[in-house]
Amino acid sequence: MRSFFLAIEGVIGVGKTTLARLLQPRFGAEVLLEAFEHNPFLSDFYADRARYAFQTQIFFLLSRYSQHQEIPALLARAPLITDYTFAKDSLFAQLNLSGEEWEVYKQLYAILADRVPLPDLVIYLRADTELLMLRIAMRDRAYERDMDRNYIEALRQAYEQYFSTYTQTPLLIIDTNDLDYVHDPGALAFIEGQVRTALGLGVHQRPLPQMEFMTPPARPASSPAGRSGTGLVADFLAANAAMGRFGGLLAEYAGPGKHDRELSEALREAMQRLRWLAARLGVES
Secondary structure, three states, rough: OOOOOOEEEEOOOOOOOHHHHHHHHOOEEEEOOOOOOOOHHHHHHHHHHHHHHHHHHHHHHHHHHHHOOOHHHHHHHOOOEEEOOOOOHHHHHHHHHHHHHHHHHHHHHHHHHHHOOOOOOOEEOOHHHHHHHHHHHHHHHHHOOOHHHHHHHHHHHHHEEEHHHHOOOOEEEEOOOOOOOOOOHHHHHHHHHHHHHHHHHOOOOOOOOOOOOOOOOOOOOOOOOOOOHHHHHHHOOEEEEEEEHHHHHHHHHOOOOOHHHHHHHHHHHHHHHHHHHHHHHHHOO
16 A cells, blocks of 8 residues: 555544544554643643643644654655644644734744645544533543533634635545444444545556456345444445455555455455445345
């Protein structure tokens, strides 16, 4: 698989780090996670945002810049997934700083932003404020226990405005309000398929090896029974992911050789899931 740089963005509590970790093995990627817990001002900031905003923001800016200097070396080894973008720093700064502090920050940010690599793809994870507050409460970090709902709502609106006009890199927007990629393998498979498509990992024109096609299969073990909307969507997501995995292998195919069996099995799974979905919908295959 060719190397790529994927960054995941979204408001506090939306699930960026979790998704980065879940996608890591599916792409054989390195993961670079934001070291937010190393900021010595963070707890004080959440207790008194006005007083500690500048110290907190400058520490984050320099920390994020330092981490981004590691990216070229990491990409030389494998694809890379991060759970933030460098640009997020300015989003938070606009909410937290004003006056001379904001002017000083802007000058420093402008200098550093020109020196960081841009992702090949940014995923923006969306969620409603109530769901974000619930997720923040469930993970129960000490410094987030008194998180201000109005602050999270302001952040959500800032992200929405920012990505409504975003053009720096390719962008994939995913609404997570009804997409539980932690507990639903089909939801995670759907995201994987979307990422592969956006990165062009499933498109290739080399000839196929000799394949054995199956007759209409028995129901895949991971597919839910019944013909409910939820079950059909889950089956579609699983089929989409199977096609994505096959596409990724096909993009690397260089003719008959040792990878034929893996490619054949991937195609077999994709065909199985598509046939099962067609059968559930009453479509003749």
